[in-house]
Amino acid sequence: MPIQEHEIHWIEEPEIGFWEASLLPGIAAGIRTTLRHMFREPSVTQEYPEVKPDLPANYRGVHRLNRDDQGRVKCVACFLCATACPANCIEIVAAETPWPDRDKYPETFVIDELRCIYCGMCEEACPVDAIELTSIYDLTGKSRQEMLFDREKLLSVYDETVDSGKDPIRTRSGELGPASTLLEAKGPAT
């Protein structure tokens, strides 16, 4: 359909006065802005690594496997996270538990941290809040083998970060982490 007559708005260029046309007020205002930013405004640079960034509670960093209240690994080896992972970086071998209240637990649980794209799908998929992504971002290793995190390593990440105060939302089922205050305004996550 051609554009209707009433839909077109013709705009006039604002009248340029003599003073504006001489470009001097424009340049003077520009120099004033430049000098103000040079001398007055503080710099917004965050001097890493002396100052570490303040990350939000749901930051997607390195994974960890949560422990339950008896210190055992929460994971029930349901393979939901391995299935959900877009990068196919989780490898699980399930085994029968020696404990009376659970059927399965992961005998081996290996995440290739280099293949991982840190999307958080595994965290969303887990029905028992066993796998979570922490706020650790500066992860390095000297070999590819070093970056294959097995179950013990992932549990050790849990031991290190459980008291960090940056726990994600689903650490303790029922009890919400610091990001729960963000949810209050919008209602519960469906």
Next chain:
Amino acid sequence: MHPFLHTVLAISVVLGATMGACAYLIWLERKLAAWVQDRVGPNRVGKFGLLQPLADGLKFLLKEDIVPAHVDKALYFLAPSISIFTTFLAFSAVPFGPSSGQSGEFQFVIAPQLDIGILFLFAAGSLAVYGIILGGWASNNKYSMLGALRSSAQVISYEIPLGLSLMGVILLTGSLNLEQVINHQTARGVLGWHVWYQPLACLIFFMSALAESNRLPFDLPECEQELVGGYHTEYSAMKFAMFFLAEYTHVITVSFLVAILFFGGWQFPWIAEADSVYPGATVVKVLVLLVKVFAFILFIMLIRWTIPRYRYDQLMSLVWYGLIPLTVLNLVCVMFVKQFGLPEVWLLPASGAMFVGATIVSAQAAKRRVSRGLRRSAAVQGGG
């Protein structure tokens, strides 16, 4: 001392100081840019990043020197050398301190008493456009070629107001000799500075000088958003460093020229007058000149982050419709004053009147453009 040794000393001082100054001007530019943009700038290498130029220099020396297979080998190697050679050659006529003219003393200039000073400066500086053209042509790359074409058109267009704006100063002085220009100004103290009599010429010279060294707001040929790197895209490591050095040396030369031709050179009221002969006066004069040059360099760097870049057609219409007529008119005014023996102070209101006239003409032209656009849009509206 033998005058030949004086020259060798002057050459080594100039080369060493200019190269060192270029390196630290790059540091200053990065720091200034950072402060204007609410950042911090380089501060990791040495305190306040002061060793950053050393790191940069080391990088340029050790970086892999890639010579693309498709370039014109001879011209490819020649282009940056021409750039840097002509800029340093132009600097040889610039005095960086007081010069008395006696052959026994150290003259603060590599080529003392050069009677064609300004002419030599422009002749040598004009050759720098070869570096740009050859750089773009030899790169065998259409973006570099376009950048080189635009840059060379810009450079040769702006050489005209660069020279014409100085014609007024030369007429007032009566000589092309740069040392004579300084002496003409210092003879009358602060009020003798040419900037009071030729403010418009000073402004036009400054703008043309910015355009000559491809600095913002005239840096279309090397802006990254449009042309990757322009004519120096295909150059790596040391050759790129030479283009860079040439640009900064050009900035330094031009700041020296503005300070010498319009702002009295080494003259400063009370502490560095023409007849100051207290011990250490020479050092004070050199320092005064260096401080003025530094102030202009700071201003050039500040302008870079203040004014948006000129589009190519705006650039060209500015020089051909604006700067060249103004400089010719300015020259006519000076000729009038000199011919009829009028007091030189009449040049100041004349410059103001020319500036006002140019502004009115450009405002009228802008209004005519707007009304033409409105008429065209009304015609389209009526017909469509």
